[in-house]
Amino acid sequence: MSRRTLVVCGDGASAVLLVCALARQAGQALSVIVIGEKGEPGRGIAYSTANPAHLLNVPAGRMSANINRPDQFVRWLAEHGIVAASWEQSFVSRAHYGAYLSDLLDATLKSNPDLAVRFVRGRIKSLMRKNLGWVVAHDGGTIDADLVVLATGNDRPPPIAPHYPRALASRITDDPWSEPDLAPDCDVLLLGAGLTAIDAAIGLHSRGHAGNIYFLSRHGLLPRSHVEPAAALPLDRPFPASPRGLLRAMRAKLGPSVPAAHWQGFMDAMRPHWPQIWQSFSVAEKKRFLRHAATLWNVHRHRLAPAVGAFLAQGLSRNLHLLKGRLRHLEAGGSGLIATIDHGGRATRLSIGHVINCTGPNANPDRTHDGLIENLVASRLARAGEAGIGLDVDRRNRVLDKSGTAQPSLLAMAALTRGHWWEITAIPEIAQQAQIMSGAIMEYLGILTAAARINRRH
Numbered sequence: 001m002s003r004r005t006l007v008v009c010g011d012g013a014s015a016v017l018l019v020c021a022l023a024r025q026a027g028q029a030l031s032v033i034v035i036g037e038k039g040e041p042g043r044g045i046a047y048s049t050a051n052p053a054h055l056l057n058v059p060a061g062r063m064s065a066n067i068n069r070p071d072q073f074v075r076w077l078a079e080h081g082i083v084a085a086s087w088e089q090s091f092v093s094r095a096h097y098g099a100y101l102s103d104l105l106d107a108t109l110k111s112n113p114d115l116a117v118r119f120v121r122g123r124i125k126s127l128m129r130k131n132l133g134w135v136v137a138h139d140g141g142t143i144d145a146d147l148v149v150l151a152t153g154n155d156r157p158p159p160i161a162p163h164y165p166r167a168l169a170s171r172i173t174d175d176p177w178s179e180p181d182l183a184p185d186c187d188v189l190l191l192g193a194g195l196t197a198i199d200a201a202i203g204l205h206s207r208g209h210a211g212n213i214y215f216l217s218r219h220g221l222l223p224r225s226h227v228e229p230a231a232a233l234p235l236d237r238p239f240p241a242s243p244r245g246l247l248r249a250m251r252a253k254l255g256p257s258v259p260a261a262h263w264q265g266f267m268d269a270m271r272p273h274w275p276q277i278w279q280s281f282s283v284a285e286k287k288r289f290l291r292h293a294a295t296l297w298n299v300h301r302h303r304l305a306p307a308v309g310a311f312l313a314q315g316l317s318r319n320l321h322l323l324k325g326r327l328r329h330l331e332a333g334g335s336g337l338i339a340t341i342d343h344g345g346r347a348t349r350l351s352i353g354h355v356i357n358c359t360g361p362n363a364n365p366d367r368t369h370d371g372l373i374e375n376l377v378a379s380r381l382a383r384a385g386e387a388g389i390g391l392d393v394d395r396r397n398r399v400l401d402k403s404g405t406a407q408p409s410l411l412a413m414a415a416l417t418r419g420h421w422w423e424i425t426a427i428p429e430i431a432q433q434a435q436i437m438s439g440a441i442m443e444y445l446g447i448l449t450a451a452a453r454i455n456r457r458h
């Protein structure tokens with residue numbers, strides 16, 4: 001039997017989780033080509049940091065890449081002499097997680113020599129249909145594929161620097177992971193106050209930065225810190241089918257003043273149910289949720305490792321500052337830049353030396369700056385999810401084309417499928433998705449092979 005070719009677009013954690021799940025099932029049926037621009041499979045944005053102060057925001061016990069072996073990551077840590085003395089310390093550094101994925105990939109490929117996997121370094125530019133399959137164009141050539149999985153992760157935030165003249169633009173960093181070389185006493189404005197901005201502040205602090213660091217947030221909120229959660233039960237079924245109903249039911253369940261351990265335990269207990277709850281909302285309710293509740297959701301759901309929470313609390317009494325408002329514009333002046341910040345109809349001016357764009361990923365494929373996604377949407381091979389986040393996919397993660405038809409040979413995973421699943425951007429959910437997708441991929445390849453056999457007979 002000739003091998004079928006699967007191309008995975010993107011080489012982050014999702015790609016590695018999918019390859020490992022496939023290795024458990026695929027045998028000789030498949031040749032997998034993973035294309036990514038980093039050339040470090042598994043690391044992606046989250047796990048390529050070498051800074052030991054960049055910690056996981058999920059305890060190690062829930063970070064196994066293999067849903068059949070929930071203690072796999074904790075065992076890997078123990079084998080490498082990294083044993084958490086307390087629950088707080090189980091939020092280990094993300095660099096360890098990158099090394100674990102790398103080891104896991106090596107071990108999986110060694111123990112499954114039948115599965116042919118090739119890693120290609122390059123940036124994918126477009127996909128074109130070819131018969132039942134695809135031609136994948138990247139900056140080093142083209143590859144024919146029977147099946148394509150899009151695993152390109154989060155989109156970048158919309159860039160700001162191109163809107164300013166060159167002299168000003170040199171004081172703006174649009175890639176929050178690029179660690180700009182700044183004078184240690186320079187005052188820095190971080191646009192955003194989420195996990196990306198806090199990562200950037202940790203990066204500056206680790207490099208000995210002594211200048212002021214301002215977080216600018218529209219709502220003036222910072223993510224909450226994890227505390228060890230108390231065991232809790234989810235809401236009773238049926239779950240409320242509207243955001244308002246849900247909020248009411250959550251308040252009734254938790255009571256008026258809830259200790260952090262209780263609401264966090266409750267959030268954890270609800271986590272497996274969010275996809276079902278999200279899917280029960282109408283499109284208008286999803287949009288209302290995104291408009292009015294997403295910020296509150298984010299600060300409660302995407303929590304900080306306890307040590308990062310402590311760093312923030314200490315920093316806020318020193319050189320870290322939280323500002324509430326929205327950046328109106330930047331101009332030359334003061335110690336390099338003057339930022340005009342709007343809040344409640346009033347404008348304040350802040351003198352800074354540099355700006356780092358930590359506004360968080362763009363979720364809407366219609367406004368993407370990623371060439372591949374832009375291309376897919378422009379060529380009607382994909383469309384935005386109904387609430388304007390992620391790509392529109394069905395429950396089998398098949399990408400819907402512009403007319404809403406599911407394409408069995410084009411799948412998407414992780415952040416790209418957020419519009420359908422909502423809770424799908426972290427390892428516990430991606431590992432599950434990878435396992436389910438590998439089954440669906442093998443099923444589809446079985447159908448292709450059976451069809452080819454019938455065609456040959458006739």
Ligand SMILES: Cc1cc2nc3c(=O)[nH]c(=O)nc-3n(C[C@H](O)[C@H](O)[C@H](O)COP(=O)(O)OP(=O)(O)OC[C@H]3O[C@@H](n4cnc5c(N)ncnc54)[C@H](O)[C@@H]3O)c2cc1C
Pocket residue numbers: 009010011012013014015035036037038043044045046047055056057058122123124125151152153154195196199370372413414415425426427428
């Ligand atoms: C800072 C940070 C911390 C996080 N911490 C945790 C955590 O502690 N626990 C947890 O469970 N989750 C965490 N997450 C969530 C994280 O997104 C997932 O765990 C996981 O890393 C997602 O991997 P991915 O492969 O889907 O995306 P990514 O990591 O974004 O990888 C996608 C890869 O595809 C490449 N790519 C994109 N477009 C193209 C293209 N056109 N051509 C070629 N290559 C392309 C990118 O360069 C990238 O390497 C964190 C996320 C971030 C950003």
